[in-house]
Amino acid sequence: xxxxxxxxxxxxxxxxxxxxxxxxxxxxxxxxxxxxxxxxxxxxxxxxxxxxxxxxxxxxxxxxxxxxxxxxxxxxxxxxxxxxxxxxxxxxxxxxxxxxxxxxxxxxxxxxxxx
Amino acid sequence: xxxxxxxxxxxxxxxxxxxxxxxxxxxxxxxxxxxxxxxxxxxxxxxxxxxxxxxxxxxxxxxxxxxxxxxxxxxxxxxxxxxxxxxxxxxxxxxxxxxxxxxxxxxxxxxxxxxxxxxxxxxxxxxxxxxx
Numbered sequence: 001x002x003x004x005x006x007x008x009x010x011x012x013x014x015x016x017x018x019x020x021x022x023x024x025x026x027x028x029x030x031x032x033x034x035x036x037x038x039x040x041x042x043x044x045x046x047x048x049x050x051x052x053x054x055x056x057x058x059x060x061x062x063x064x065x066x067x068x069x070x071x072x073x074x075x076x077x078x079x080x081x082x083x084x085x086x087x088x089x090x091x092x093x094x095x096x097x098x099x100x101x102x103x104x105x106x107x108x109x110x111x112x113x114x115x
Numbered sequence: 116x117x118x119x120x121x122x123x124x125x126x127x128x129x130x131x132x133x134x135x136x137x138x139x140x141x142x143x144x145x146x147x148x149x150x151x152x153x154x155x156x157x158x159x160x161x162x163x164x165x166x167x168x169x170x171x172x173x174x175x176x177x178x179x180x181x182x183x184x185x186x187x188x189x190x191x192x193x194x195x196x197x198x199x200x201x202x203x204x205x206x207x208x209x210x211x212x213x214x215x216x217x218x219x220x221x222x223x224x225x226x227x228x229x230x231x232x233x234x235x236x237x238x239x240x241x242x243x244x245x246x247x
C-alpha cells in the first residue's frame with residue numbers, strides 16, 4: 001500500500017497538489033519528487049502543495065519539500081505551502097524553514113498570492 | 116534489523132508498541148517515534164550505507180525515570196560535531212542534515228559513541244510522561 005497519495009487539480013495557472021498520507025524516507029519522498037518533476041516537465045511552475053492530509057513527515061520529507069522548492073525556483077516558478085498541520089508547522093519552525101516557505105491557511109489566500 | 120528503508124517503519128512500530136505497553140502518552144510516543152525513525156534512517160543510510168550484510172541494532176529500556184533507546188550501526192562512523200547546523204542560513208536549502216536536529220529536539224538526552232567492533236551507537240533518553 002502506498003504511503004502517500006497525491007492528487008492534482010488546476011486553479012487558473014496554479015497547480016494544486018493535494019497530499020495525503022506520509023512523506024517519509026523512501027516511497028513518500030520519491031512520490032513527491034516525481035510529481036514535482038512531472039509538473040515542471042509540463043511547464044507548470046506555479047505549484048501549491050496542500051499538506052492538510054499529511055499525517056506524518058520526517059527529515060527526509062522536509063528535505064524533499066526543500067528540494068521541490070529549489071527545483072521550482074530554478075525553473076522560474078513558485079512553490080507555496082497550504083494547510084500545515086500543527087506537527088508539520090512545528091518541524092518547519094524547528095528547522096527555521098518557516099522563514100523560507102510561503103505558508104497559507106486558506107486556499108483562497110494562497111491562490112490570491114500568485115496573482 | 117537489516118539495512119533497508121523498511122527497517123525504519125519496523126523500528127518505529129516496535130518503539131510505539133513498547134512505549135504503549137509502558138503507559139506513555141500519545142505526545143510522548145509521537146516524539147519517540149520521530150526520534151527512532153530518524154536514528155534508524157541515519158543508521159541504514161549514512162552508517163551502514165544500505166549494506167544489508169550489516170545490521171542495525173535497537174534496544175529499548177523503560178524505568179521510572181523514562182525510556183532509553185539505543186540504535187547502533189556497523190558502518191565507518193562519523194563525527195556528530197562535523198554535521199553542519201541545518202538552521203544556519205547558509206544551510207537552510209540543503210536537502211539533508213536535519214535528522215540529528217529532530218532527535219535532539221524531541222528527546223531529552225542524545226549522545227553518540229563509538230562502541231567496540233565499529234559503527235556508531237546513539238543513546239536517546241526521554242523522561243516519562245505517563246498517560247492518565
